[in-house]
Amino acid sequence: MLFFECSEEAMTARIMSRGQTSGRVDDNLESAKKRFRTFREQSMPVVEIFEKEGRVKRISALPPPDEVFSGVRELFAPKEVVFVLGGPGSGKGTQCARIVEEFGFEHLSAGTRCGGDA
Secondary structure (H helix, E strand, O other): OEEEEOOHHHHHHHHHHHHHHHOOOOOOHHHHHHHHHHHHHHHHHHHHHHHHOOOOEEEEOOOOHHHHHHHHHHHOOOOOOOOEEEOOOOOHHHHHHHHHHHHOOOOOOOOEEOOEEO
């Protein structure tokens, strides 16, 4: 599992900045807080289980995207399935698009709903 580490403060700043141009209805402070809570309650237990099994690679999502992707590139070897997790606004979408382009993976987002992204 590839886990993007990013503080809630940094993710909040990114979401609020993105909200100025994204047109996404959930790019606001109230929605972000709910999304963080859901992430902590539902996704972090999965990270913790995989981590106990030694199957988590952590990458800091704080640097600029190109620097983050350099770290991602170093971790990748051909694999059948890679789970990518990080909190809302951690940069998962940006990095997953690059992973698809660089390594030819298929990107399936748990946040995708019928009719568009969550």
